[in-house]
Amino acid sequence: MTRDGRTGGAPRTRIQQRNRRAILDAALDCFSAHGFRGATLDQIARAAGLSKPNLLYYFPSKDAMHAELLSSLLTTWLDPLRAIDPAGDPVEQILAYVHRKLEMSRDYPRESRLFANEILQGAPRFGDRIGGELKTLVDEKCAVIAQWQAEGRIAPLDPHHLIFSIWATTQHYADFEVQVDEILAQGRAAQFDAAAVFLDTIYRRTLRP
Amino acid sequence: MTRDGRTGGAPRTRIQQRNRRAILDAALDCFSAHGFRGATLDQIARAAGLSKPNLLYYFPSKDAMHAELLSSLLTTWLDPLRAIDPAGDPVEQILAYVHRKLEMSRDYPRESRLFANEILQGAPRFGDRIGGELKTLVDEKCAVIAQWQAEGRIAPLDPHHLIFSIWATTQHYADFEVQVDEILAQGRAAQFDAAAVFLDTIYRRTLRP
DNA sequence: CGTGATCCTGACCGCACGGTCAAACATTTT
DNA sequence: AAAATGTTTGACCGTGCGGTCAGGATCACG
Numbered sequence: 001m002t003r004d005g006r007t008g009g010a011p012r013t014r015i016q017q018r019n020r021r022a023i024l025d026a027a028l029d030c031f032s033a034h035g036f037r038g039a040t041l042d043q044i045a046r047a048a049g050l051s052k053p054n055l056l057y058y059f060p061s062k063d064a065m066h067a068e069l070l071s072s073l074l075t076t077w078l079d080p081l082r083a084i085d086p087a088g089d090p091v092e093q094i095l096a097y098v099h100r101k102l103e104m105s106r107d108y109p110r111e112s113r114l115f116a117n118e119i120l121q122g123a124p125r126f127g128d129r130i131g132g133e134l135k136t137l138v139d140e141k142c143a144v145i146a147q148w149q150a151e152g153r154i155a156p157l158d159p160h161h162l163i164f165s166i167w168a169t170t171q172h173y174a175d176f177e178v179q180v181d182e183i184l185a186q187g188r189a190a191q192f193d194a195a196a197v198f199l200d201t202i203y204r205r206t207l208r209p
Numbered sequence: 210m211t212r213d214g215r216t217g218g219a220p221r222t223r224i225q226q227r228n229r230r231a232i233l234d235a236a237l238d239c240f241s242a243h244g245f246r247g248a249t250l251d252q253i254a255r256a257a258g259l260s261k262p263n264l265l266y267y268f269p270s271k272d273a274m275h276a277e278l279l280s281s282l283l284t285t286w287l288d289p290l291r292a293i294d295p296a297g298d299p300v301e302q303i304l305a306y307v308h309r310k311l312e313m314s315r316d317y318p319r320e321s322r323l324f325a326n327e328i329l330q331g332a333p334r335f336g337d338r339i340g341g342e343l344k345t346l347v348d349e350k351c352a353v354i355a356q357w358q359a360e361g362r363i364a365p366l367d368p369h370h371l372i373f374s375i376w377a378t379t380q381h382y383a384d385f386e387v388q389v390d391e392i393l394a395q396g397r398a399a400q401f402d403a404a405a406v407f408l409d410t411i412y413r414r415t416l417r418p
Numbered sequence: 419c420g421t422g423a424t425c426c427t428g429a430c431c432g433c434a435c436g437g438t439c440a441a442a443c444a445t446t447t448t
Numbered sequence: 449a450a451a452a453t454g455t456t457t458g459a460c461c462g463t464g465c466g467g468t469c470a471g472g473a474t475c476a477c478g
Contacts, residue, residue: 015445015455034330038246041436054456056437116329119385120322121243130391138392155414160393161407168381169374176328176376182339183347184369198370205364206411224425224475250466262468263426271466 020058022048027065032113035121036066066125070118073111074129080104081163084141090148091207098166098199105174106192112174138163154207169199229267231257236274241322244330245275275334279327282320283338289313290372293350299357300416307375307408314383315401321383347372363416378408 026047030039041062045052059065080100084093105112118126142159149156173180173195184191235256239248250271254261268274289309293302314321327335351368358365382389382404393400 013445013454019455035244035247035326038244038330040434042434051457052436053438053458057455062436113329116325116384117244119388120325120329121247123387130388134388135392157410158403158407161404164381164385164389164404165378165407165411167385168377172373172377175325176373178332179328179339179343180373183344194367195370195373198367198374201366202374202411202415205414205417208414222424222475228425249464251464260427261466262428265467266425 016058019048019050019054023050023055023058023065024069028069028110028114031066031069032110032117035117036062036125063125069114070126070129073115074134077104077111077115078134078137081137081141084144086144086147090145090154091204094145094154094162094166094207095200095203098170098203099196101166101170102173102192102196102199105170105172106188109174109177112171116171116175152209155209157206166203225267228257228259228263232259232264232267232274233278237278237319237323240275240278241319241326244326245271245334272334278323279335279338282324283343286313286320286324287343287346290346290350293353295353295356299354299363300413303354303363303371303375303416304409304412307379307412308405310375310379311382311401311405311408314379314381315397318383318386321380325380325384361418364418366415375412 023044026044027039029047030044033039034043039062041052041055044065045055048055055065059068080097083100084097118124119130123130138160142163145154145159145162148154149159173192180191181188184194232253235253236248238256239253242248243252248271250261250264253274254264257264264274268277289306292309293306327333328339332339347369351372354363354368354371357363358368382401389400390397393403
């Protein structure tokens with residue numbers, strides 16, 4: 001037994017790296033598609049091409065896999081917001097944020113759904129992370145937006161609700177993918193191109209001072 | 210044994226009405242909070258104040274409860290969209306739709322989350338209903354919106370994505386309630402008032418020809 | 419009051435789940 | 449080549465799940 005419980009502990013061997021990666025990828029598939037309780041270890045094991053006990057050789061428990069996924073997700077998930085530059089052009093900064101978020105929905109729909117599943121069910125295993133760094137970052141960026149508004153550089157709008165609307169409209173394409181697919185009879189690429197045009201338009205109109 | 214499997218079958222006695230109601234209400238609580246697999250019959254039974262076998266006296270299975278909830282949900286869920294009047298004023302019609310949807314998120318958050326849970330996980334027990342009446346209705350209303358645009362009465366925007374954005378922004382307040390609560394430090398009523406103002410503003414700006 | 423229909427429950431069943439473990443297998447080190 | 453370390457697995461365990469059933473309690477009604 002070599003596994004330590006530490007989340008960030010650098011895996012020593014190549015085989016550990018490969019297997020941990022495979023497990024987390026399979027777990028992401030299952031958790032995002034069926035929720036935490038809906039996903040089973042056997043399912044994850046099969047998807048990862050490993051046996052169930054072998055999964056538990058690399059991770060102490062099902063919760064541990066889920067926790068690691070969520071934990072490593074939050075950071076990258078907030079990066080686009082973090083990248084909003086107070087020194088940049090207000091409208092372009094916010095629009096760039098919209099586009100980055102939309103691209104994340106296109107390129108990482110599983111991560112979006114994992115997140116959505118967790119929040120939907122009351123964030124039972126996420127808890128303080130939301131009230132913590134997320135709220136801090138959001139409040140910080142809202143202050144920037146409020147400042148821009150005070151300078152008359154974008155239209156006055158409740159910054160928090162503006163951010164909510166950006167989250168909602170962009171993540172919708174990942175979280176509700178089956179619905180979107182069913183209603184739009186076209187390929188994913190075309191869907192996202194059209195969505196980009198649409199969101200660009202409405203936020204440009206919305207933000208114009 | 211008196212129960213027939215029919216979904217619309219009118220319950221004969223008062224006690225049947227009361228208990229079926231209580232069960233469906235408890236089931237809605239559980240399913241919306243934990244997803245289909247996450248909810249257990251014992252949990253639902255406790256919430257309904259009945260014993261587990263008694264639940265299965267009124268419903269043949271857990272799936273049946275879930276199916277009945279979803280089935281009776283879809284109709285009322287689409288009513289606000291159905292109410293869009295081609296003969297009315299375009300901007301006001303669409304804004305009224307936005308407000309109705311937002312009110313549904315405020316007044317029926319459990320239903321919204323039940324729906325979200327189902328779609329998120331690929332609509333495994335919903336299936337053709339989406340491709341059926343939902344798509345039909347949406348396409349119909351999109352045609353109305355396209356007509357309005359052709360007449361120059363509202364701004365040209367992809368109608369499907371417009372509807373997606375309305376769904377996303379309004380349902381967000383129900384589906385991601387814990388996140389919204391955590392970030393906004395205020396009561397629910399104030400949240401929804403602010404959201405109404407915000408959405409009214411952005412869609413007014415967006416739709417103006 | 420009696421009697422048939424309806425309503426309710428404790429005890430139980432089979433199964434699948436998360437997790438354990440001892441032992442086999444593989445790889446590296448000495 | 450053998451010892452030590454690291455990796456994998458089949459078999460197993462306890463629990464909680466959805467669901468069943470025989471029979472008891474309760475009700476509606478003649």
